Amino acid sequence: MRTFPSAASERAARGGFLPPRRFHAQEFFELEKERLWPNVWHLVGRAAEIPDPGDWVTYDLHDLSVVAIRQVDHSVRAFHNVCPHRGNRLVDGHGHGDRLTCGFHCWVFELDGKLVGVPEQDGLPSFSRQDRGLRPLHAEVVSGFVFAHPGASPEPIASWLGDVTAELDLYRFEDMACFLRRRLELSCNWKTCLDAFQEVYHVRGVHPQLVPGLRTTQSTFGFFGAHSMMMNPNGEESARGTGSEDDPDMHLAFRRSKAERGSIDVSHLEESRLTANYQYHLFPNVTFNTHATGCQLFRFLPHPSEPERCTVDVWFLERICAGHSPTGEAEVVDVDLARTTFGESLDGFEPPESAKSFGTDLVEIYATALDQDFTLVSNLQRGLRSPGLGDLVLSAQERRIVHWHAMLDAFLEGPAFDDAWRLRFAE
Numbered sequence: 001m002r003t004f005p006s007a008a009s010e011r012a013a014r015g016g017f018l019p020p021r022r023f024h025a026q027e028f029f030e031l032e033k034e035r036l037w038p039n040v041w042h043l044v045g046r047a048a049e050i051p052d053p054g055d056w057v058t059y060d061l062h063d064l065s066v067v068a069i070r071q072v073d074h075s076v077r078a079f080h081n082v083c084p085h086r087g088n089r090l091v092d093g094h095g096h097g098d099r100l101t102c103g104f105h106c107w108v109f110e111l112d113g114k115l116v117g118v119p120e121q122d123g124l125p126s127f128s129r130q131d132r133g134l135r136p137l138h139a140e141v142v143s144g145f146v147f148a149h150p151g152a153s154p155e156p157i158a159s160w161l162g163d164v165t166a167e168l169d170l171y172r173f174e175d176m177a178c179f180l181r182r183r184l185e186l187s188c189n190w191k192t193c194l195d196a197f198q199e200v201y202h203v204r205g206v207h208p209q210l211v212p213g214l215r216t217t218q219s220t221f222g223f224f225g226a227h228s229m230m231m232n233p234n235g236e237e238s239a240r241g242t243g244s245e246d247d248p249d250m251h252l253a254f255r256r257s258k259a260e261r262g263s264i265d266v267s268h269l270e271e272s273r274l275t276a277n278y279q280y281h282l283f284p285n286v287t288f289n290t291h292a293t294g295c296q297l298f299r300f301l302p303h304p305s306e307p308e309r310c311t312v313d314v315w316f317l318e319r320i321c322a323g324h325s326p327t328g329e330a331e332v333v334d335v336d337l338a339r340t341t342f343g344e345s346l347d348g349f350e351p352p353e354s355a356k357s358f359g360t361d362l363v364e365i366y367a368t369a370l371d372q373d374f375t376l377v378s379n380l381q382r383g384l385r386s387p388g389l390g391d392l393v394l395s396a397q398e399r400r401i402v403h404w405h406a407m408l409d410a411f412l413e414g415p416a417f418d419d420a421w422r423l424r425f426a427e
C-alpha cells in the first residue's frame with residue numbers, strides 16, 4: 001500500500017506552495033502517465049449504463065482503454081479494450097451484443113473475454129485460444145459506479161475508498177439516474193480545471209451571483225485517505241432568491257419540498273445535508289457536488305498527448321422519483337466550447353419527469369456557474385506559463401488542493417522526480 005505524507009490534512013490546513021510547471025510541463029505530464037494513471041482506480045462508468053447482460057461501455061485515458069461488460073450472471077467485468085490478434089480497438093462508446101467481434105479480422109469473444117471464434121485458423125501459427133482472450137482488469141461496482149484498476153494487484157477498492165464509502169452510501173447513487181451528460185474539451189491542464197472545483201475562495205471573483213448564498217469563509221473540510229470533502233453552509237438555493245442567507249429553515253423547507261415533489265425519502269439525511277452544499281473529490285480525477293436527492297459529477301481526463309488540454313465529463317444525476325422507472329442513462333453529448341457555451345448546450349433542456357426533483361432552476365444555476373469556470377480556467381492556463389510567475393500560493397481555504405497535490409506527489413515519487421516539481425507545505 002502506498003505511503004502518504006503523515007498528517008497531510010493538518011499540514012494542508014496551513015496552506016502551501018505549488019510550482020506552476022506541474023500544470024504545463026511535458027515531463028510532469030509524462031510522470032503522471034507513467035506513475036499515476038496505471039496505479040489508481042478509474043471511474044469507468046455507471047452500472048446503470050449497462051443494465052442487461054451483453055451491455056458494454058468504454059473508458060479511455062492515455063493508452064488505457066477499458067470495456068466494462070455486464071455478464072450473463074449480472075456481474076460486471078472489465079477488460080482491456082484491445083483485440084489480442086493485431087491490436088485493434090475492439091469497441092467504442094457503448095453498445096450491446098451477445099459477443100464482441102473485432103472489426104478487423106472478425107475474431108469473436110464471449111462476454112467473459114474468452115476467444116471463441118477465429119476465422120481461417122489453419123493459417124495462423126499454433127496458439128492456445130485460452131491465452132488469447134481479452135485481458136481482464138480488476139473491476140468493482142461501488143455505489144452504482146463501475147471502477148477498474150489496470151494494476152496487477154491493486155489495493156482493494158474498499159480500503160482505497162475507506163471512510164468516503166459511508167459518505168457515498170448516504171446519497172444512494174445506485175438509486176439515481178444520470179439524466180444529462182456533456183463532454184467538453186478544454187484548453188487547460190486537467191488539474192487546472194479540477195483545482196477550480198476544490199475551493200470556494202474563487203466565488204467572489206468568478207461567480208458573484210452566488211455570493212449572497214454561499215458562505216465561502218465557513219467551509220468545513222473532511223479528509224479520507226487520498227480523498228476529500230468540503231461543506232459550505234447555505235448552498236445554491238439562496239443564490240436563486242428562494243430564501244435569505246440567514247434563514248436556514250427556508251433552505252430546509254426548500255430541499256424537503258423538492259424531495260417531496262419526487263416522493264423521495266431523505267429522512268436518513270441530517271439537516272445540513274439538506275441545506276448545505278457538500279462537495280467531494282475522489283482521487284485523482286472525479287469531483288461531485290451533492291444535494292439531498294442528486295448530484296453534479298465531473299470527471300477530468302488528460303489529453304492523450306498535450307499537457308495543456310483536457311476533457312471534462314459533466315454528469316447530472318438524480319434519485320428516480322417514486323412511480324417512475326429509470327428512463328435510461330443519458331447519451332453523451334459533445335460540446336465544442338470554441339463554438340458554443342456549456343449553457344447554450346442546455347438551452348431548452350428540462351430534466352425528465354423521473355428527475356423532476358432536480359429542477360430546471362438548478363440546471364440554470366449550473367449552466368451559468370460552469371461557463372464562468374470554463375472561461376476562467378483557459379485564461380488561468382495561459383497565466384501558469386508566465387515567466388513572471390513564482391510558485392502558486394495556496395491558503396487554508398484552498399487546503400484540499402494542497403492535500404491532493406501532496407497525495408499526487410506520493411504517486412510520482414521516485415527517480416526523475418526532483419524537488420523543483422514538488423508541493424511545499426507552508427510552515
Ligand code: FES
Nearest residue numbers: 083085086102105
Ligand atoms: S485485429 Fe482483431 S481480429 Fe485481427
Ligand SMILES: [Fe+2]
Nearest residue numbers: 196206207373
Ligand atoms: Fe467555480
